[in-house]
Amino acid sequence: MGITDMQEAFYYRECAAAHENSPLGLHYAMFLPTINKQATPEQKKKWLPLAENYKMIGTYAQTELGHGTFIRGLETTATYDPKTKEFILDSPTLTSKKYWPGCLGKTSNHCVVMAQLYTQGKSHGPHMFMVQIRSMEDHSVLPGIEVGVIGNKFGYGTNDNGFLSFDKLRIPRENMLMRYSQVGRIPRENMLMRYSQVSRIPRENMLMRYSQVHEDGTYVKPQNAKLAYGSMVLIRSSIVSDAARGLAQACVISIRYSAVRRQTEAYPGGEEPQILDYQTQQYRLFPLLASAYSLQLAGKYVFNTYLEVNDQIEKGNLESMPELHALSAGLKAFSTYEASAGIEVCRICCGGHGYSQASGLPKIYVDVVPGCTYEGENTVMMLQTARYLMKCYSRAKQGQKLPGFVQYIGQNLNKKSCMSEEVALGCLVMAYEHRAARLVEAAAMRMQSLIQGGKKQHEAWNGSSVQLFWAAKAHCHLFCVKNFVDAIQAKSLSSKTVTVMKSVCQLYGVHGILENLGEFMQDGFFSGEQVGYLQRKMLALFENIRPNAVALVDAFDYPDMVLGSCLGRYDGQVYQALYDYAKSAPMNQTEIHSTYYKHLKPLINPETTSDAMQFAKL
Ligand SMILES: CCCCCCCCCCCCCCCCCCCCCCCCCC(=O)SCCNC(=O)CCNC(=O)[C@H](O)C(C)(C)COP(=O)(O)OP(=O)(O)OC[C@H]1O[C@@H](n2cnc3c(N)ncnc32)[C@H](O)[C@@H]1OP(=O)(O)O
Numbered sequence: 001m002g003i004t005d006m007q008e009a010f011y012y013r014e015c016a017a018a019h020e021n022s023p024l025g026l027h028y029a030m031f032l033p034t035i036n037k038q039a040t041p042e043q044k045k046k047w048l049p050l051a052e053n054y055k056m057i058g059t060y061a062q063t064e065l066g067h068g069t070f071i072r073g074l075e076t077t078a079t080y081d082p083k084t085k086e087f088i089l090d091s092p093t094l095t096s097k098k099y100w101p102g103c104l105g106k107t108s109n110h111c112v113v114m115a116q117l118y119t120q121g122k123s124h125g126p127h128m129f130m131v132q133i134r135s136m137e138d139h140s141v142l143p144g145i146e147v148g149v150i151g152n153k154f155g156y157g158t159n160d161n162g163f164l165s166f167d168k169l170r171i172p173r174e175n176m177l178m179r180y181s182q183v184g185r186i187p188r189e190n191m192l193m194r195y196s197q198v199s200r201i202p203r204e205n206m207l208m209r210y211s212q213v214h215e216d217g218t219y220v221k222p223q224n225a226k227l228a229y230g231s232m233v234l235i236r237s238s239i240v241s242d243a244a245r246g247l248a249q250a251c252v253i254s255i256r257y258s259a260v261r262r263q264t265e266a267y268p269g270g271e272e273p274q275i276l277d278y279q280t281q282q283y284r285l286f287p288l289l290a291s292a293y294s295l296q297l298a299g300k301y302v303f304n305t306y307l308e309v310n311d312q313i314e315k316g317n318l319e320s321m322p323e324l325h326a327l328s329a330g331l332k333a334f335s336t337y338e339a340s341a342g343i344e345v346c347r348i349c350c351g352g353h354g355y356s357q358a359s360g361l362p363k364i365y366v367d368v369v370p371g372c373t374y375e376g377e378n379t380v381m382m383l384q385t386a387r388y389l390m391k392c393y394s395r396a397k398q399g400q401k402l403p404g405f406v407q408y409i410g411q412n413l414n415k416k417s418c419m420s421e422e423v424a425l426g427c428l429v430m431a432y433e434h435r436a437a438r439l440v441e442a443a444a445m446r447m448q449s450l451i452q453g454g455k456k457q458h459e460a461w462n463g464s465s466v467q468l469f470w471a472a473k474a475h476c477h478l479f480c481v482k483n484f485v486d487a488i489q490a491k492s493l494s495s496k497t498v499t500v501m502k503s504v505c506q507l508y509g510v511h512g513i514l515e516n517l518g519e520f521m522q523d524g525f526f527s528g529e530q531v532g533y534l535q536r537k538m539l540a541l542f543e544n545i546r547p548n549a550v551a552l553v554d555a556f557d558y559p560d561m562v563l564g565s566c567l568g569r570y571d572g573q574v575y576q577a578l579y580d581y582a583k584s585a586p587m588n589q590t591e592i593h594s595t596y597y598k599h600l601k602p603l604i605n606p607e608t609t610s611d612a613m614q615f616a617k618l
């Protein structure tokens with residue numbers, strides 16, 4: 001294809017089989033990026049050409065039967081044997097079997113495995129290892145390995161998510177991904193001098209990233225243990241755009257269909273209106289359209305931030321890792337929650353036809369919804385963001401300056417909303433900042449009061465985790481609103497486009513307040529009159545957006561072959577498409593289905609069953 005940008009490559013392949021979830025998905029999404037980001041130059045030189053040319057086909061094997069979220073609790077072990085300079089990989093318990101990795105059961109012949117590293121009897125936590133699991137000659141499973149598929153799932157039918165276990169499998173020392181940490185002395189000639197010299201330079205000259213390497217194979221610590229989590233941060237940063245894509249496609253289908261579908265005469269003898277003219281249909285669909293635009297912008301921001309921060313990390317500057325982790329973890333959770341719920345609403349808005357595979361909506365749903373679980377279960381990710389927000393809160397209270405997107409924390413909470421009938425974008429942002437700041441403070445106060453009441457840190461954390469979750473969710477919501485407003489105000493769009501997009505942005509902000517009113521009103525920030533402004537503005541925005549609704553979904557520019565939907569076709573020929581779809585159903589290829597003879601005929605016409613049974617056996 002010659003496409004070098006990995007997101008473009010992903011979406012190009014998606015066009016070929018939209019939402020089918022490629023059996024090579026993990027090879028592209030995590031196996032290749034892990035080699036790129038976690039391997040030494042020497043290891044990359046050896047593995048990348050094979051992986052890029054599909055000789056090595058791999059996946060990312062981290063999750064086990066017993067652990068997915070708690071990486072430090074993983075049970076697979078990799079024990080270093082200094083005599084043979086090998087690691088011994090083992091699955092010591094039933095719960096240590098790897099379980100869920102995509103493309104593992106039948107497709108991959110290699111995988112990067114996350115295992116607890118042991119050297120000289122000491123554990124050094126989770127590290128990545130390159131492991132060949134099948135022969136590159138005949139794809140047979142290698143000795144010491146058990147691998148297979150995990151069976152049918154909620155969706156992902158084309159992905160052979162699998163299980164994998166090791167029985168004291170020996171792999172060469174060079175198979176530990178050693179960009180950030182090593183075991184055993186690396187011969188000088190083996191290590192490209194990109195980052196550091198080995199053995200002959202004075203110890204104090206060694207970049208802190210590569211601290212001491214000892215002859216006896218003592219473990220070399222990375223600058224930050226979380227560098228090993230880097231592949232997950234990449235995918236989390238990518239998932240936001242992917243969730244936006246799923247929601248946008250569902251909006252295209254449901255809004256185009258709502259412009260074609262007519263139902264129920266508006267008044268006795270009157271014409272049946274387009275269902276898109278029903279205010280309740282607009283109330284359900286237009287905010288989702290706004291959300292799709294907002295999440296697309298958020299996805300662009302977070303992926304660009306990932307690229308920038310990753311660039312710094314590669315140069316040894318890890319300063320922005322915490323921000324990137326907090327942003328990517330929170331937005332991954334927020335976007336997949338919003339998109340999953342939104343796609344389901346789009347399906348319901350299409351009535352019975354929405355429940356048909358012909359609509360394309362079930363496929364989009366089962367492709368997007370696991371994003372709430374994989375790459376970090378959403379609640380856990382929100383709590384990781386909350387952990388960062390608590391740190392920011394205490395820094396703000398100490399008068400420290402905070403980075404850009406958290407500067408609102410610790411602000412004065414006594415002020416009231418500036419909201420007027422006009423519903424200015426600035427007042428919307430101020431409302432979201434106030435809500436988030438207040439929820440961050442409330443969670444911090446709750447933690448503090450529990451600790452002052454004698455609770456231990458972890459008890460106070462758990463006892464505050466609902467409020468911590470609310471604070472993180474409000475933080476992510478603020479980010480999306482502010483990012484959308486900034487895009488509208490900064491963009492040099494034509495005045496017509498700005499007018500339309502400003503209404504979409506306003507609707508996103510207004511609807512978000514009205515759907516979470518308690519959090520905005522709890523401290524009297526809004527008056528009842530101001531809430532009235534917002535309610536009237538929302539209804540006015542529906543009317544304002546209605547004439548451009550189809551153009552706003554056409555603007556996503558998804559071709560019919562990607563939407564795969566009889567309801568969302570660009571030409572609007574829904575009923576003919578549905579009828580053709582039905583006619584093409586495999587069961588309609590014969591007038592009488594063979595099961596009639598076996599199961600129905602004996603009930604309906606028992607007397608003539610025997611010769612018919614002969615016929616059924618033909
Ligand atoms: C098939 C489709 C194909 C598609 C093809 C795609 C093509 C590819 C091309 C790619 C682009 C394509 C575009 C579209 C693609 C998207 C489509 C979908 C892809 C689908 C594939 C994905 C499949 C799914 C793959 C998977 O599912 S793979 C497994 C995922 N599994 C997890 O995600 C485990 C979660 N759990 C944890 O991440 C940790 O367990 C835990 C909770 C953090 C605690 O970690 P712990 O070590 O306990 O740390 P703490 O003690 O809690 O914290 C201690 C201190 O560390 C800090 N810190 C924790 N972290 C981090 C971190 N990162 N970084 C920095 N700091 C961190 C924390 O801030 C704290 O700092 P402090 O506050 O002390 O200052």
Ligand SMILES: Cc1cc2nc3c(=O)[nH]c(=O)nc-3n(C[C@H](O)[C@H](O)[C@H](O)COP(=O)(O)OP(=O)(O)OC[C@H]3O[C@@H](n4cnc5c(N)ncnc54)[C@H](O)[C@@H]3O)c2cc1C
Binds near residue numbers: 060062100383
């Ligand atoms: C479609 C799909 C594809 C996948 N692909 C891969 C892959 O390629 N490679 C791979 O390694 N893994 C993969 N996974 C596994 C996935 O990464 C894990 O399922 C995910 O990390 C969640 O972990 P878990 O399943 O152990 O859930 P758990 O962590 O057991 O979560 C269960 C519940 O416990 C709660 N919980 C857990 N910990 C906490 C906490 N500290 N605080 C509060 N609540 C908590 C969660 O919020 C959740 O509600 C995939 C999963 C799916 C569904």
